[in-house]
Amino acid sequence: MHDLETSFGYQIRRLQLEVDRGARQALVSFDMTPARVTALLVISARSGCTQTALGEALSINRASAMKMVNLLEAKQLVLREAAADPRAHALVLTPKGNELLDHLVEVLRKVDDVMLASLTADARQQLVANIRQLAACNGRGVN
Amino acid sequence: MHDLETSFGYQIRRLQLEVDRGARQALVSFDMTPARVTALLVISARSGCTQTALGEALSINRASAMKMVNLLEAKQLVLREAAADPRAHALVLTPKGNELLDHLVEVLRKVDDVMLASLTADARQQLVANIRQLAACNGRGVN
DNA sequence: TATTGTTATACTCTATAACTATA
DNA sequence: TATAGTTATAGAGTATAACAATA
Numbered sequence A, B: 001m002h003d004l005e006t007s008f009g010y011q012i013r014r015l016q017l018e019v020d021r022g023a024r025q026a027l028v029s030f031d032m033t034p035a036r037v038t039a040l041l042v043i044s045a046r047s048g049c050t051q052t053a054l055g056e057a058l059s060i061n062r063a064s065a066m067k068m069v070n071l072l073e074a075k076q077l078v079l080r081e082a083a084a085d086p087r088a089h090a091l092v093l094t095p096k097g098n099e100l101l102d103h104l105v106e107v108l109r110k111v112d113d114v115m116l117a118s119l120t121a122d123a124r125q126q127l128v129a130n131i132r133q134l135a136a137c138n139g140r141g142v143n
Numbered sequence C: 001t002a003t004t005g006t007t008a009t010a011c012t013c014t015a016t017a018a019c020t021a022t023a
Numbered sequence D: 001t002a003t004a005g006t007t008a009t010a011g012a013g014t015a016t017a018a019c020a021a022t023a
Helices: A008-030 A033-046 A049-056 A060-072 A095-115 A122-137 B008-031 B034-045 B053-059 B062-074 B095-115 B123-139
Strands: A076-081 A089-093 B076-080 B089-093
Touching: A008 A033, A008 A095, A008 B008, A008 B076, A008 B123, A033 A049, A033 A060, A033 A076, A033 A089, A033 A095, A033 B008, A049 A060, A049 B123, A060 A095, A076 A095, A076 B089, A089 A095, A095 B008, A095 B089, A095 B123, A122 B008, B008 B034, B008 B095, B034 B062, B034 B076, B034 B089, B034 B095, B053 B089, B062 B076, B089 B095
Parallel strands: none
Antiparallel strands: A076 A089, B076 B089
């Protein structure tokens, strides 16, 4: 038998499936997904970034990032502005995109609250801190 | 601006992307994926379970579970045995499946070790415990 | 009637490769 | 020559809907 209880990879995979399910459910009425919200967050944090940079932050390639931008542009949440390099686009949020992002961040924070309800305030804070440190140490994020 | 540092959903999404990338990389030479290993784990823990039960444990539907079993069967890792209910199949690991699973669990544990290297032993233990509790409270797993 | 497995089909997300226009 | 964006195509994973056999 395998001790799945102490397996980090297995447990975090289970948890992430649930986190994803909850977030997806909360976003479906907005025709949005966790990945789309993350894209808005990246563009908000790095206003004027290129599509290639967006793709790197989302861990997807240029072609996939372009599809994402096409979708968000069609929803009038993101604009492709002229960049210093005429080959590139400078991605910015529209006022509508900013407004929606503000709202969705609130929505997702409430989903988090439900998810974390079984933890004490202390445990919760420490958990987020640990997760943040691991993500920062091991991957590349918005910052 | 949005305080992503304290956003549980955002941070765990980032972390899970990295965990998934690391695991996927470690498994690619075996032509396996995290989801396939999880399927083996489920069948190992619930030997004789049906395809529908496997799908529920993996949070996918019957049709998708069937594709997974087809694949694992083609790799001679899983067998469909006759069940008490003649409509159903009883899923069991082959000796080859058991052997591979044992090995892959070891491989993935080493990936975890690298991932968690920046945490103290205490923090690490507490993190896994917290994650396990959240997954157990919010979702359904193998148990 | 409800359920198990199955099949066919379609959708989403992602990747690869090749093209264009600039640098 | 290298890079940003684009396009076309393909693959993996999942979902839905309908069907057969059995409960």
